[in-house]
Amino acid sequence: MDSPVLRKLNVNAQINESNTISELADFMIQRHNSVVITGAGISSGSGIPTYRDDSGTWTSNRPIQHAEFMRTHSVRQRYWARSFSGWPTIEKAEPNLAHVELASLEALNFVGQLVTQNVDRLHQRANHKRVIDLHGRLDQVLCMDCGALIARSDIQDWLKQHNPHLHESSNLTRPDGDADVDDGLVKAVQVPSCRRCSGVLKPNVVFYGSSVEKDIVESIYQKILRSDSLFVVGSSLMVYSSYRFCKFAAENNIPIVCINQGLTRADDLLTLKVSKPCAESLQALSAML
Ligand SMILES: [Zn+2]
Known part of the structure; x- marks a missing residue:
């Protein structure tokens, strides 16, 4: 059963302010097969810069097409x-605390398949087992x-x-x-x-202007259908290749929760959002589960 706070958020389906880690913990404690989507925000603590600032605006040159x-x-x-x-x-x-905490959530069966937009392989190096490198x-x-x-x-x-x-x-x-x-x-x-x-x-x-293989996209859709939630960490979801999974989850009434400092393209689809840095939020979340 969802907590009263979550029921209220589900009804409003609008995130006007950041939820707390304990609200996220209340949600996650009931989940055992969450599909995770991660983005550049999770690797910034490893010295790999992000593409966009908190408002979703490009921070550097146009990417390779x-x-x-x-x-x-x-x-x-x-x-x-x-x-x-x-x-x-x-x-x-090197993997940072965010990668390590997500790997431990996997080991404890709070999360299932992880799909990353990152191309740095840091989830695998943190010993995360089920990882799809969406963008190669x-x-x-x-x-x-x-x-x-x-x-x-x-x-x-x-x-x-x-x-x-x-x-x-x-x-x-x-x-x-x-x-x-x-x-x-x-x-x-x-x-x-x-x-x-x-x-x-x-x-x-996968460079901009190219697309993720259909088989990979379809396998992720299937995993989302078998999941009990979608958990977005450190992504603004500005590229369609990841945003479509949120859209798909919402269409299939699968709740979406998120840790991301700044706006995301899917803000109006989220059940719950923590607007704080990934590593410290995941560490606090783990401590509550
Ligand atoms: Zn050749």
Whole structure:
């Protein structure tokens, strides 16, 4: 049974102010199969910046577009130059308390499948077992012609060898490993290609303008249908690829709860929302369960 507070919120279906952690704990204590969706807000504590500020506004340059990357050599030069600079920050990042607390909620059976928009693999490194990388993973590079998968660290070595003018940097501004690099340096960049077939190499992530495979989306819908709630952590849900799961849950009368500091696209669909940082909120939640 939901608490009176939750019944009231369900009726209003509007979040005007932040709920408390104890209200969230009241909700979670009755759930044992919650699907979790996480976003950049959960990795910010690991030194990986978020795309957007609390109002959902872009905080840096326009992201790489899939079609432009595939079509234009100079776009690939820019991507690999910036990625070369930013990759070490991603590679060295460690899971933070938010990843660890979510993994412990999984171990205690409060949450089931986790779906992350992050490409940094930090949930897996925190020992979270059931993780779907909705937007792919940055530690792999994919040949767009023959499908070969190559370790990103091998590509970093290749880039280093063939582009001595580039430097690794700690100046990371975006969660996809894209860092700022001088335009002059970008023009001289040697771009890696597939050793097997000379095809175009792309990080194994879903760029803007591309889409998540249908099978993956469908499997997540099925998991949501079998769940007792949707739990959003650290995402503004501004991209449709994650927002659609909230829409789907709402259409199927599955309650949605959220920890996110700032606006989300699904605010009017939420049963309950805690507007506080992820790590401290999850730690407080765990302590109450
Ligand atoms: Zn190939």
